[in-house]
Amino acid sequence: MSTFGTIEHPLEPDTRFGEISFVGRRLVLLSLAFKNTVLMIFTFGFYRFWAKTWVRRYFWNNIRITGDSVEYVGQARELFIGFLIAIAILFPFATVYELFSALFLGASDWAQAAWSLVYVLAIFSLIQVAIYRAFRYRLTRTTWRGLRFGLDGSVISYVLLAFGWSLLTVFTLGIAFPWMRVALMRYRINKARYGSTKFEFDGSGRALIGVWLINYVILIAAAVSFGTFPPLGFLFVAAAIFVFIYYRVREFRYFVGATTIAGVTFESFAETPRVIWICVLTGIVLLVGMAAIFLIIGAVAGITSISSVTQAAGDLSSLDAGFESDPGLWTVAVISVVLTLVLGFRVTVAVLLQYPLMVHVCSTLAISDPTRLDQVVRSTEVLPSFGEGLAEAFDVG
Amino acid sequence: MWSAIYHDGIYATGQKARVSVDGDALAILAENGSPLSRWALKETRLLAGSAANDAIRLRHGLVAEDRLTIADLSILELLEAKCPNLRRTAPDWRTTLRSSALWVLAAAASLVLLVKVVVPVMAEQFAAIVPQELERRIGEQLANQIVTTFSHMERQSEGSQLCQNKAAQAALDGLAARLTEEIVPALHLNIRVVNLKVINALALPGGQILVFRGLLEFAENGDELAGVLAHELGHVILRHPLEVAIKGASVSILASLIVGDITGGAAIAGVAAAFLTAAYGQEAEHGADALAVSLLNGAGFDSRNVADLFERFGRKAREKEGVLSRLSSHPLSRERAQNMRAMAQTGQTAFDANAWQAIRAMCR
Numbered sequence: 118m119s120t121f122g123t124i125e126h127p128l129e130p131d132t133r134f135g136e137i138s139f140v141g142r143r144l145v146l147l148s149l150a151f152k153n154t155v156l157m158i159f160t161f162g163f164y165r166f167w168a169k170t171w172v173r174r175y176f177w178n179n180i181r182i183t184g185d186s187v188e189y190v191g192q193a194r195e196l197f198i199g200f201l202i203a204i205a206i207l208f209p210f211a212t213v214y215e216l217f218s219a220l221f222l223g224a225s226d227w228a229q230a231a232w233s234l235v236y237v238l239a240i241f242s243l244i245q246v247a248i249y250r251a252f253r254y255r256l257t258r259t260t261w262r263g264l265r266f267g268l269d270g271s272v273i274s275y276v277l278l279a280f281g282w283s284l285l286t287v288f289t290l291g292i293a294f295p296w297m298r299v300a301l302m303r304y305r306i307n308k309a310r311y312g313s314t315k316f317e318f319d320g321s322g323r324a325l326i327g328v329w330l331i332n333y334v335i336l337i338a339a340a341v342s343f344g345t346f347p348p349l350g351f352l353f354v355a356a357a358i359f360v361f362i363y364y365r366v367r368e369f370r371y372f373v374g375a376t377t378i379a380g381v382t383f384e385s386f387a388e389t390p391r392v393i394w395i396c397v398l399t400g401i402v403l404l405v406g407m408a409a410i411f412l413i414i415g416a417v418a419g420i421t422s423i424s425s426v427t428q429a430a431g432d433l434s435s436l437d438a439g440f441e442s443d444p445g446l447w448t449v450a451v452i453s454v455v456l457t458l459v460l461g462f463r464v465t466v467a468v469l470l471q472y473p474l475m476v477h478v479c480s481t482l483a484i485s486d487p488t489r490l491d492q493v494v495r496s497t498e499v500l501p502s503f504g505e506g507l508a509e510a511f512d513v514g
Numbered sequence: 515m516w517s518a519i520y521h522d523g524i525y526a527t528g529q530k531a532r533v534s535v536d537g538d539a540l541a542i543l544a545e546n547g548s549p550l551s552r553w554a555l556k557e558t559r560l561l562a563g564s565a566a567n568d569a570i571r572l573r574h575g576l577v578a579e580d581r582l583t584i585a586d587l588s589i590l591e592l593l594e595a596k597c598p599n600l601r602r603t604a605p606d607w608r609t610t611l612r613s614s615a616l617w618v619l620a621a622a623a624s625l626v627l628l629v630k631v632v633v634p635v636m637a638e639q640f641a642a643i644v645p646q647e648l649e650r651r652i653g654e655q656l657a658n659q660i661v662t663t664f665s666h667m668e669r670q671s672e673g674s675q676l677c678q679n680k681a682a683q684a685a686l687d688g689l690a691a692r693l694t695e696e697i698v699p700a701l702h703l704n705i706r707v708v709n710l711k712v713i714n715a716l717a718l719p720g721g722q723i724l725v726f727r728g729l730l731e732f733a734e735n736g737d738e739l740a741g742v743l744a745h746e747l748g749h750v751i752l753r754h755p756l757e758v759a760i761k762g763a764s765v766s767i768l769a770s771l772i773v774g775d776i777t778g779g780a781a782i783a784g785v786a787a788a789f790l791t792a793a794y795g796q797e798a799e800h801g802a803d804a805l806a807v808s809l810l811n812g813a814g815f816d817s818r819n820v821a822d823l824f825e826r827f828g829r830k831a832r833e834k835e836g837v838l839s840r841l842s843s844h845p846l847s848r849e850r851a852q853n854m855r856a857m858a859q860t861g862q863t864a865f866d867a868n869a870w871q872a873i874r875a876m877c878r
Binding site: 173185186189190260491 | 521522523524525526527528561562563564565566568569571573576579580581583603604605609610613614617618620621623624625627628768772
């Protein structure tokens, strides 16, 4: 195979494209999404740690960089234990908070306001902590050519940084948003390592402000026209969605371009029209699928209600008969509808959204001079033992 | 002998190597023949999750970081035969259990503590200080949810039909007002009769009381209905419904965190379920019973029939075991009936003949 050839001849000239690719098969992801969803439903969600791990194995382990596979080495058990720790520690905290709130409910207005501010701050910080810890967990569970990635830096610095920039973004009515994104990404990338070699990020929010302002103006137009002429508002909202996708693609390309490691540079040529097409297609399939399911439900419900009426007419003496048999039937019906909807949704998103996005992102990613990575040596940093507990609780994973 | 690329887990450069099976291990030699590593066959595993056949990619156990890449796919057959754990991605379940047992226990203890101790205490404290306007809105929302749920269960497509009749409504409201005016003057009440055949009555936050048609048919006389009404008023006055609502909300938020679904809908459904299936608890029921009888006595009504309906219902429920939610929130022990009978007094009837007729005909 040609991808393998690049390993045997590591000093090939710089070809830029084709060095990074995604070799996963769509059908494998389809069956994985199907199996995960079914198991998740029947285990009341407890399978999700294993499901997540298998999905990551699929996406990580099918990325080839200069012919070598990226590998996800995390264990589902680590995610599960992280979640248990979050329950064991976070819940009692939440309760103590609730009990304190009860005392404040009778207090004066400003005391209540102060207390709710504490609440908002606590949740905000916990979410940031969760994001940073989840990022660290994922990096330390990713290897390439037998070396792990890693993340230094402190969670507290990250929370403070996120807090400061969020405040600034609020005070500038959202204008500072790209600067916030860049500042947070800068911190994360600058603290990231491959082996013991640091990544570097060199970027500024200025590069993104133009795109952001277009988005900003359209959002304002949408808000204004909803007050005056709603149909126009919907039009603007639709436009805002597309422009936001455009912003995110531009942002992604900018972040990739601003990242270097050991003199190796990256460049993304991801295309907005392609990404928009993938999103639109997924949206259409989901809508049509949902409509079809509800039509079928409507038809079935119509038939059964007619039959129950005729049944009841023939059996007027026992008023209770219908009711007694109903709850079971009703439950089965509800469960099967929910199952179909959830299954359809998750499989569609995996196969029509995640898969083509991954393929597109990888195939448009260029890397220069990857041979410079040959000098990298492993790091001696200690790994975090458990994963993402808080991220689980706040659903930021 | 297969040619391979060996990554030693220390340097990012791979080196050319030759691989062969040697006893119970995979011998990995450098090109010049010097040994690089020996992997136990039972520790040799395949890269998981990738069906791509661009190369055979092997890892060394679950911890070690050295890797082998072998271009010749024909080695797979040999590996399948020799390596028992080739496709395993995790240690066996015993290891998983052992390493997580402590935290499972800690999490479970934390949950039990929360649900059994903290949530009830919290609910009681909250119930005492929730503003009335908020309580009324909560009750309104719950009433809708419960009526919809019952309608679905009885296959009534169009929500619920409220039973309306001016005379009957006035009789019910009038009785409730007379019963409560001594203890809680100007208590906000909203009594509604719903056209569903379930035999039940519910007290919800904010003075919402739902009486279902099934109960009107089940009651043999006006005094029995008045007894149920007084019992529900007892719950309202003691603010039990709000406590249950807060408990239900807390528990379902906890549940959704554990199951991994954080949606408001689940929380509302959880609270509704708490009313449909769960009880207020024996203590609360005794309290409401006692208050019901003393309300009836205080207003000069006959309270001797109250226990009858509860007792008849208890018999019916026992006869048809597994029957859902028929006053299941009011499990009737012999003790409860005895207590009610012991307090009972004679008095006037709750509804005159016309009013009782009107009430019974409300849903026709």
